[in-house]
Amino acid sequence: MTNADTAPSPLRQRDPEAAAWLQREDKRQAVTLTLIASENHCSAAVREACASRITDKYAEGYPNRRYYGGCEVADGIEELARQRAMQLFTGAEDANVQPHSGTTANLAALVALAGPGGRIVGMALKAGGHLSHGHDKSHTGMLFDARQYGVDPSGRIDLDEVRRTVREHHPKVLIAGGSSYTRNIDYAAFAAIAHEASAFLMADIAHPAGLMAAGVVPSPVGIADVVTMTTHKTLRGPRGGMILARKDCAKLINSSVFPGAQGGPLVHQIAGKAVAFGEALRPEFRGYQQRVKDNAAHLAQCLIGHGLEIVTGGTDNHIVLVDLRATDVTGATVEERALAAGLSVNKNAVPGDQRPPMVTSGLRLGTAAVTTRGFGRDEIARIADVIAGLVRGNDPERFRPVVRELCEAFPLP
Numbered sequence: 001m002t003n004a005d006t007a008p009s010p011l012r013q014r015d016p017e018a019a020a021w022l023q024r025e026d027k028r029q030a031v032t033l034t035l036i037a038s039e040n041h042c043s044a045a046v047r048e049a050c051a052s053r054i055t056d057k058y059a060e061g062y063p064n065r066r067y068y069g070g071c072e073v074a075d076g077i078e079e080l081a082r083q084r085a086m087q088l089f090t091g092a093e094d095a096n097v098q099p100h101s102g103t104t105a106n107l108a109a110l111v112a113l114a115g116p117g118g119r120i121v122g123m124a125l126k127a128g129g130h131l132s133h134g135h136d137k138s139h140t141g142m143l144f145d146a147r148q149y150g151v152d153p154s155g156r157i158d159l160d161e162v163r164r165t166v167r168e169h170h171p172k173v174l175i176a177g178g179s180s181y182t183r184n185i186d187y188a189a190f191a192a193i194a195h196e197a198s199a200f201l202m203a204d205i206a207h208p209a210g211l212m213a214a215g216v217v218p219s220p221v222g223i224a225d226v227v228t229m230t231t232h233k234t235l236r237g238p239r240g241g242m243i244l245a246r247k248d249c250a251k252l253i254n255s256s257v258f259p260g261a262q263g264g265p266l267v268h269q270i271a272g273k274a275v276a277f278g279e280a281l282r283p284e285f286r287g288y289q290q291r292v293k294d295n296a297a298h299l300a301q302c303l304i305g306h307g308l309e310i311v312t313g314g315t316d317n318h319i320v321l322v323d324l325r326a327t328d329v330t331g332a333t334v335e336e337r338a339l340a341a342g343l344s345v346n347k348n349a350v351p352g353d354q355r356p357p358m359v360t361s362g363l364r365l366g367t368a369a370v371t372t373r374g375f376g377r378d379e380i381a382r383i384a385d386v387i388a389g390l391v392r393g394n395d396p397e398r399f400r401p402v403v404r405e406l407c408e409a410f411p412l413p
Contacts, residue, residue, distance in 0.1 A: 046276050046279075081097040089221045095245075106204060118172040120172065124150050126351060132204075173201075182315040203223075205229045214288075302381050303320065322391075330361060342407070
């Protein structure tokens with residue numbers, strides 16, 4: 001072993017306090033099973049790209065049209081990410097890989113398509129939508145004239161209600177997609193409703209993007225006018241956003257992202273996106289996504305077997321939404337118990353929820369991260385046992401050895 005092998009890292013030498021916090025996060029993830037549907041574990045290659053020296057480069061503008069010199073490498077990286085994105089999502093005519101997040105992607109797209117003060121229609125947050133689809137606490141609810149649709153008593157989108165809402169309010173943009181909706185969406189029906197009203201259809205696929213890229217669930221690419229997404233959930237890349245657009249919308253979208261919504265892009269994150277897209281183009285990615293989907297379906301059935309209620313009775317994607325209203329616990333309570341047991345989950349509203357957002361009557365679970373660690377049906381069943389026990393009020397410490405054993409057997413990538 002050389003001196004270089006034992007020398008402290010530059011971070012530990014320069015800032016041991018910050019290094020200690022990051023080391024603590026490494027340990028937390030190593031001994032915790034992530035069942036938060038918005039999270040995943042990216043590869044070491046993606047992390048290396050995000051930590052590269054390109055983080056120093058300011059590259060305001062677009063490839064071959066930058067406002068600073070020395071951007072030839074940034075141009076190459078961004079073009080690599082763009083081309084891989086369009087190859088990954090068959091039918092995509094243009095890709096903007098600069099958005100810092102899914103919310104900034106949504107905001108930029110809505111400004112481009114609806115204009116300031118324009119009317120938009122999206123799914124209500126408590127029905128499974130997202131804050132950035134017009135919720136009154138989001139800038140999208142403040143800057144646009146927002147109307148929202150819900151779901152039927154079973155928790156599924158009611159296309160008749162969507163049609164009535166659009167016909168009544170005549171929006172410029174109809175949004176399809178959500179953050180806790182567990183079923184496939186009929187994008188062709190949404191497009192017909194939107195175009196009947198001379199509105200754009202914007203599909204937000206932040207959650208199922210990886211499943212769609214792999215072809216294991218239906219995709220809106222080639223159907224919707226604009227498709228927004230994050231790159232860090234099922235797509236298993238770095239934190240960030242992306243927008244796919246039809247050619248006739250691309251100029252509006254690009255101008256809205258820059259200079260409209262943000263200045264210089266985070267080129268190191270774009271590098272990470274390029275690496276993740278390259279990984280997703282490999283044949284094994286489809287198998288991974290199929291396992292994510294299968295594991296979620298199995299988790300839902302196992303929890304039903306334990307007597308728990310699942311919104312819509314199951315799932316078509318990676319999300320399982322547990323309805324706790326028939327129990328004596330809240331989503332916040334189960335989230336706290338789960339953390340003590342070593343599970344990272346999140347409380348979530350269910351359709352018709354009367355409890356406040358920091359309490360909720362539901363629990364949102366996702367299988368992308370544990371599938372990345374290698375979980376199959378047997379491990380999912382064991383996790384379902386733990387979750388059911390936590391809902392029943394069993395001591396979380398009782399389950400800590402089970403979680404620890406699974407973490408050790410299936411380490412982080």
